[in-house]
Amino acid sequence: MTTVLAGPVNPEVGAIRHHYEVSNAFYRIVLGPTMMYSGGYWSDGEDRYAAHDEGQYRKLDAFIELARVKGADRVLDIGCGWGTMLDRVTRVHGAKAGVGLTLSRTQVDWIETLNNPAIEARVESWEDHTTDQPYDGAFCINALEHFVLSSLPPKERTKRYQFFFERVHSLLKPGAGFVLHTMTAERLPLNRQLLDDLKFLQREEFAGCHIPHLSELTAGAEGLFEVNEIKNEQLSFADACRVWLQYLAERRAEAVALEGETVVARFERYLDIFAYTLEDKYFNNFRVVLTRR
Numbered sequence: 001m002t003t004v005l006a007g008p009v010n011p012e013v014g015a016i017r018h019h020y021e022v023s024n025a026f027y028r029i030v031l032g033p034t035m036m037y038s039g040g041y042w043s044d045g046e047d048r049y050a051a052h053d054e055g056q057y058r059k060l061d062a063f064i065e066l067a068r069v070k071g072a073d074r075v076l077d078i079g080c081g082w083g084t085m086l087d088r089v090t091r092v093h094g095a096k097a098g099v100g101l102t103l104s105r106t107q108v109d110w111i112e113t114l115n116n117p118a119i120e121a122r123v124e125s126w127e128d129h130t131t132d133q134p135y136d137g138a139f140c141i142n143a144l145e146h147f148v149l150s151s152l153p154p155k156e157r158t159k160r161y162q163f164f165f166e167r168v169h170s171l172l173k174p175g176a177g178f179v180l181h182t183m184t185a186e187r188l189p190l191n192r193q194l195l196d197d198l199k200f201l202q203r204e205e206f207a208g209c210h211i212p213h214l215s216e217l218t219a220g221a222e223g224l225f226e227v228n229e230i231k232n233e234q235l236s237f238a239d240a241c242r243v244w245l246q247y248l249a250e251r252r253a254e255a256v257a258l259e260g261e262t263v264v265a266r267f268e269r270y271l272d273i274f275a276y277t278l279e280d281k282y283f284n285n286f287r288v289v290l291t292r293r
């Protein structure tokens, strides 16, 4: 494990660890064996619960294809979670090395248990990461939502997304693929339940995180990346949240024994909020495929 936390991270490291350093045993209950914390790809009519794991691997395989990194020398995963993408791309798709960035020390502990010498997991923010061996391709899967402080004025937020794309550009070879999956927000109605739920997310689960608007991302990437595809995949994430709620319900007593009632109730509430806000189209979940200019 490599730990490098150089500059101030925005939003702050403590706010991210509040969510991502709940124990690995608890996350294993919620997420199941794939330890993927993002949406999967299921076909119409397929039973999401029964085919949860296949759907997660299908998504990873599709992303690997889109980033054109089969057999690549070096692949970067920004916000790598428990390392499932890097394990897949190196063990199944022939990439020689994968570097993962996360702020969670417990995720890095988990990645070490994968015993995959091709993966280097770093406790390092994307803004601190530099390399003298540019990558052949990169992923950022449902992590960008954590990279910009919600209290910044809109102009400053756009600058921050621009800084993110500049940093990724500096890490990639020309022509490299970069696949992003990110929630984005639509103009939200002033509905009391929704406002209460958003306040809960801001205060109690993901303090200071900003769900971007698509225009903030496209403005940030302009001139640095060619945009090949933008596709809205709301249900891919919503359906995964519903399966995780089922997993948690089935093993609730164990989860409470591990982390206590308050943490379990927080996860139940936030997963339900994500599911319904995606289903009701308050939020999007965009797959954005880019090529580094």
Ligand SMILES: C[S@@+](CC[C@H](N)C(=O)[O-])C[C@H]1O[C@@H](n2cnc3c(N)ncnc32)[C@H](O)[C@@H]1O
Pocket: 009, 010, 016, 020, 035, 036, 037, 038, 078, 079, 080, 081, 082, 101, 102, 103, 104, 107, 124, 125, 126, 127, 140, 141, 142, 143, 146, 147
């Ligand atoms: C929702 S998880 C997604 C994990 C993984 N991509 C997946 O799909 O399963 C978000 C990840 O972003 C990471 N993260 C948040 N802020 C970060 C930052 N500033 N730099 C690097 N990683 C960050 C978290 O530690 C976590 O691993």
